[in-house]
Amino acid sequence: MQSNLRIDMKPTPMVLRIMVANVVLWLLFGILVNMAGQTGAAELYGALMLAPQEALTMVGSMNGVEVSFWPWQLATYAWLHDLLSPSHVLFNMLGLFFLGPTLERRWGGRSFLSFYLWSSIIAGALSLVLAWLLPSVFGFPVVGASGATMAILAAFSFVMPEATLLLFFVLPMQAKWLLWIAIVMDTMAFVSGSAIAWHTHMGGVLAAWLLITGNWRPRLALDRLRLKTMKRRRKPGPKLTVLPGGRGDDQMLN
Numbered sequence: 001m002q003s004n005l006r007i008d009m010k011p012t013p014m015v016l017r018i019m020v021a022n023v024v025l026w027l028l029f030g031i032l033v034n035m036a037g038q039t040g041a042a043e044l045y046g047a048l049m050l051a052p053q054e055a056l057t058m059v060g061s062m063n064g065v066e067v068s069f070w071p072w073q074l075a076t077y078a079w080l081h082d083l084l085s086p087s088h089v090l091f092n093m094l095g096l097f098f099l100g101p102t103l104e105r106r107w108g109g110r111s112f113l114s115f116y117l118w119s120s121i122i123a124g125a126l127s128l129v130l131a132w133l134l135p136s137v138f139g140f141p142v143v144g145a146s147g148a149t150m151a152i153l154a155a156f157s158f159v160m161p162e163a164t165l166l167l168f169f170v171l172p173m174q175a176k177w178l179l180w181i182a183i184v185m186d187t188m189a190f191v192s193g194s195a196i197a198w199h200t201h202m203g204g205v206l207a208a209w210l211l212i213t214g215n216w217r218p219r220l221a222l223d224r225l226r227l228k229t230m231k232r233r234r235k236p237g238p239k240l241t242v243l244p245g246g247r248g249d250d251q252m253l254n
Helices: 013-035 039-048 073-079 086-107 109-133 146-159 175-191 198-213 218-233 249-253
Strands: 164-167 171-174
Touching (some): 013 039, 013 086, 073 109
16 A cells, blocks of 8 residues: 555655755855855846746837846746755755655656656746736745745655655655645745745646646646536436346346
């Protein structure tokens, strides 16, 4: 049974490469920006973070007015972290370290990397949509791998819902409940005014659902929706009653 599944947290090759890349970039930008005071590095960092006012946003008219179109931010923001907060990169890498290896062993390194990259892009896309709709609430720049990390947690709960994990490294908890606890805690922290990218985290959950179920394909999602609608509209047939007096199977064989 999945509840007895042993979670092997030994780093796998792709997980280890992603972790190294994130930590190296955090250290590199931290040294260049905070210690060396390199303005070029600070400008590059600003160009790579996900800023709703710059990414895929048109400013002014087309008559010689500057147009901002930086779509690469949808992919690059997830490789940056708060340069003044070691805990930001630490907790994201811990989530990747604890949950990523099991998924990589199940899917393979290339598929895991593809899932990680697409999850961060989808989470970034939802962040932009909500930033355009509610700029006063979600219009701030976003950095960090938390959207992809949340997607990994969601994928784990979808693929192995009965697997037991340790909440806060102490309390045993099934993966399917751990996801909901993470969502509730995220929402409570966001409502209380904590500076977390709630919309990016929820974008990671959405990304995992789309990628795991295949509902990112519009035709497949539409077919499933039609099937559910047909099942709801289908009326139960008449109940059949077996009347006594007929020939049994033993008589039919004679």
